[in-house]
Amino acid sequence: MTIFTHLYKEDRAGGVLLGLLLAAGLLVPVLNLGLGEAHPLHLSTYTVTLLGKYLCYALLAMAVDMAWGYLGILTLGHGAFFALGGYAMGMYLMRQIGSRGVYGHPLLPDFMVFLNWKELPWFWHGFDGFIFALLMVMAVPGLLAFLFGWFAFRSRVTGVYLSIMTQALTYALMLAFFRNDLGFGGNNGLTDFKEILGFSLQADGTRAGLFAASAAALALGYLACRFITRSRLGKLCTAIRDQEDRARFIGYRVEAAKLWVFVFSAVLAGIAGALYVPQVGIINPTEFAPLASIEAVVWVAVGGRATLYGAVLGALIINYAKSYLTAAFPDAWLFGLGALFVLVTLFLPQGVAGLLQMVPFRKKGGTP
């Protein structure tokens, strides 16, 4: 408990966020599993999964905030890292199906049997192990971000050109993953998952567990981001964002700092994708679509840049609105999203977090 009171004093919003995540991680499974369906406070499994999905989006938003809010890299391709993490998890889940697929092949996933493949491609080996898959969830997005950043930051590409490159990156990956012969299921992607770690993905208990895992990942992700942004490296990041040359001429290798924080951000996005896939039950190339990455940027803009908790808030608000509006007004939803983005940019440049900061909180024995 002391960690919460300490956090609450130092970083009110962060303390509230972690407290809420802890409460949700404990309460939501209880309300879902512990209460009968007739009970007024009962949460349906559908709702639990929906909330879990939101938390994954929130983690992705936090990753975007690290890159955009703190480093100043307007990334329009973070969906690529999210999807790669998702694919790594999807490959594990595919291998777990074993011989229970439609074709009943003991080793090959259904889509490979369908394509008349005789043996497992080399890059599918190892994914039957959960630990290996977890490593790949982090390593693949991390490696891609490293390679991308290595070339982009060293050649000092910045601003809108860098944004376009990130966009091109995710678009190229989308086109590649649409191809059947790449070996990731083409446009159908990976689906029909049965179980994770031996627990059936259809079971309520597994869904509640995945929700709790998402809440825990978001909380740990927040703590890790907070550790970085409060360190001298974090100060350096915002310094680079505001005055890159000055940072370089006081002796920092700017590209190295950018590179590692960008890699960290990509790994976070990968983890978010890995938690997302077992909850939605499918991963396909549309996750690489540029629009998905742009939406993540809108979440951060609406929530408020460079606050971390703002990114979480933005992701939750917009996705809730999206779930509601797509059901209530399917045609108007995209207009709603566009209008929201324009209005926030015009009237709330600091996002919802900026609005919250304007509310005067009374601090003990000090000025607000």
Added chain:
Amino acid sequence: MTTLERFRNFWPRDRVFDFLVPQTPPDLDLTHGVILYLEGITVSFGGFKAIDDLNLYIEDGELRCIIGPNGAGKSTLMDIITGKTRPDAGSAWFGQQINLLKMTEPEIARAGIGRKFQKPTVFENHTVQDNLELAMAGPKAVWPTLTARLNAAQRERIESVLETVGLQAQIHRRAGALSHGQKQWLEIGMLLMQNPKLLLVDEPVAGMTQQESERTAELLVSLAGPRSVVVVEHDMEFVRSIARKVTVLHQGRVLAEGSMDDVQHDPRVVEVYLGGEPCSTLKN
């Protein structure tokens, strides 16, 4: 000795792999009393020679002013010394040992050359203290930066630099909220945090009030001695108030060099600056 320490002694990573040995530039060798050698430097941008076979020597501890009309190559000169621009020909040495043309901007900064930009360039979203903390000499790789914490000696160092540049009262203010002059002083303070041996100061008093530029003059004069200071400036009165030795640049070459009096009576300087007519700005 803890297990961890024993393990470290057993497996000293920096001695196992050569590439992990921290890269330290060779010590600054000032045996001949000259801190900066620029010889035969030539830079052209699309046919236009911004710097043309320029030779310049800065002595250890001196305060040098560089003047010259617009387009004389003053800023390009700064860019070459700090590694931003690579010359087409020539050599640039820092002391006897350090070849500036083979180093990147951060390496040059860590070797001991600090540069103040023409426009005050500070981290506006950080406090004055954080600005100085970021600039402080020390390991600047990613991992040490992540784990760095200010210790008492470093806090004292920050305070003493604040005292030098006269910003003690502003320590917790956001740098963006400072006045124009204060930002210039903060930037000079940031350079001092790096313990530089050579300070390059580009137009320090542009846009300053009379009092502010007098204080800046005092500050720059007091900084020379333990380190060398090179000032690029347009304001002749300011140059006169601080300069022992003045270098006049014109069309990428050194036109004249000497005391302020010598320089301003040099007929070639008068010709360039004044187009042959006597002018009050240079005569004061």
